[in-house]
Amino acid sequence: MMKVKLSVLPALILASLSLMLVALCPVHAYAAASYKISGYIAPDFKFNESQAAVLKSGFTAELAGTSFKAQTDIEGFFSISGIPETTSGTLVIKKSGYLARNISFTNIKSDISIGPKEGPVDIWPGDIDASGVINMSDIILMAGSFNAVKEDSKYNESCDFNLNGAINMEDVLFVAKRFGNTSENYPAAKLVMTTPSATPTPSSPSGTPGIRYDGRFDFTNPQSPKFAWTGSSIVANFSGTEVSATLKSTGENWFQAIVDGKVMTPFMVNSQSTVKLASGLTNGEHQIVLWKRTEASQGEVQFLGFNFGSGKLLAPPPAPERKIEFIGDSITCAYGNEGTSKDQPFTPKNENSYLSYAAITARSLNASANFIAWSGIGITMNYGGAGGQLIQDRYLMTLPQSGVQWDFKKYIPHAVVINIGTNDFSTVTPDKTKFINNYKALISKIRTNYPDAHIFCTIGPMMWGSGLESCKSYVTDVVNDFKSKGDLKVYMMEYPQQSETNGYGEDWHPSLKTHQLMADQLTKEIKTKLGW
Incomplete structure (x- = not known):
């Protein structure tokens, strides 16, 4: 029997316990640091806001030779996360019909940003055959589809760079502009390194799954x-x-x-x-x-x-910080904006609020929006004197047909845009006192719910003649009354009368182009007043 000194026993016991703990307890492996590459991408040509969502989306950004990839959203933004520390590689940006762009990086030790929103990374159209060079092969492919429209069998979407549904000289000029270029001819992209805000920790869920x-x-x-x-x-x-x-x-x-x-x-x-x-x-x-x-x-x-x-x-994307509320009639609903003639009657299929002036404005300002709009509605009378609730009644509702009331504390906008009055003047001139009092009551309700909101009282673009002049006079009186009482965040704005050169939607309503022009004007006005 081995004899052990009592003084040694505690050390032996501690050593044995330590060995047991090592055997029984798993070793915790901590996730290595990882980073992300993100940025904004856009085609190398001018386009308007109504085209932006389609033209900026669908670019693929991927790390060559890996499974790390992402696609751009409607703003041209992409983000690839989880890239291990010290990774070196090439970010390849591509889309059918475009010349792939390669951006190299080495020994990643921070997040990398390329192309800010106000200065996105340009991608050149013209490499139709995806050969890595814009050359005669692409011209030949273009010639085979030239003058084709979307309904034609020879139409090739890869040749329709501006996605206007027709392959024409505008598309040919895009190819000519960059003819002879290869992927190596792109200028060097600026990489902005962003130091993480905290030391990387073991991986954990990014958020609770939800909608x-x-x-x-x-x-x-x-x-x-x-x-x-x-x-x-x-x-x-x-x-x-x-x-x-x-x-x-x-x-x-x-x-x-x-x-x-x-x-x-x-x-x-x-x-x-x-x-x-x-x-x-x-x-x-x-x-x-x-x-x-x-x-x-x-x-x-x-x-x-x-x-x-x-x-x-997965966890939902965060809601935009900026908030806008739109109140209006058929114009704000985008009634018939996808129609092709003023003589067409209303069809639900051609009502596309995603391309309404209101929705385009919200996206341009990176804001969320609530839309409270009903075709034919007025503030003193509905279209042609029709019965039914007026805008100040429906404005209170979550579900206007079921009478479910809205809780205004759930959404506090920074700006409220009103476009109402067209239907009030549709057949006769409404009583001035009644119109002004009802309009003032609506603004007072808005001001009670949103004490700090900027309120834009807009008119047009469907009105003309004496009706337009009377409506402008009435709304101006309303705005001036609030200003005289110290409320300087109430404004008057008029959209120009719609023009036949921009086309009409169904039943004389604004076309897609007119909605875009309205959005451009309103976006500029909101930026000026709110400093966005």
Whole structure:
């Protein structure tokens, strides 16, 4: 028997315990530091805001030889995260019809930003055959589709760089501008290194899976919320290769899905239906936006959920900090804006609020928006003296057909844009006192709910003649009354009368081009007044 001194026993016991703990307890491996590469991308030619979502989206940014990749959203933004520390490689930016751009980096030890929003990385159109050079092969392909429109069999979307549905001299000039260039001819991109705000820690979930709802929603049943107002949207991030949505509609409602910034073909729901929004996606993280194109008068909708197949729901994207509320009639609803003639009657399919002046303005300002609009509505009378509630009554509602009231504390906008009065002057001139008093009461209600909001009282662009002059005079009196009492955040703004040269939508309503012009004017005005 081995004899051990008592004085040695404590040390032996501690050593034995330590060995036992090592054997019994797992070693905790901490995740290595990782970083992200992000930035903004845009085509190397001028385009207007109505084209921006389609033209900026769909670029692929990937690390060559790896599975790290992302697609740009409607603002041209991409973000690739989880890149291990000390990685060196080449970021390849590409899209069908464009000359791939290669941006190299070495020994990554921080987040990398390329191309800020105000100065995105340019990508050159013209490499139709994806050979890495813009040459005669591309000209030959262009010639084979020249003068083709979208409906023609020889139409090749890769040659239609501005996506206007026609391959013409404008597209040829894009190729000519960069003829003979290869990917090596791109100027060096500026890489901005961003030091992380804290030491990297073991990986953890980025957030709780969930869905973001933009607009007025009734959550009486939290699992199946209801909504009605135009422009209401449902936003989610998910991982997987597909996404479907189940909706229940009380009328003919049209929707727009935007997947990873790509605007998909609109679809209609008039009962309960499950619709495949996207399939065959690359197996990774994606974003879905489900947008209600049609107005509240088309009926209420109940959202019964997304289905991601074998994929899963992730944490939703954060809501924009800037907020705008729009109050209006058919103009704000985008009534018939996708129609092609003033002689066409209204069709729900051609009402696209995603391309309304209001929605374009909100996207231009990186703001969320609530849209409270109803075709034919007025503030003293509806179109042609029709019955029904006036705007100041419907403004109070979450679900205007069911009478569910809205809680104004749920959404406090920085700016409120009113476009009302066109229907009041549709057949006769309304009583001036009644119009002014009703308008002032609406603004007072807004001011009570939103003490600091900037309020824009706008008129046009459908009015003309004496009706326009009277409406302008009445609204000016309203605005001046508030200013005289010290409220200097109430403004008057007039849109120019719509022009035949810009086309008309259905029933003489503003065309897509007119909506764009309105958005340009309003965006500039809001930027000036709010300093955005």
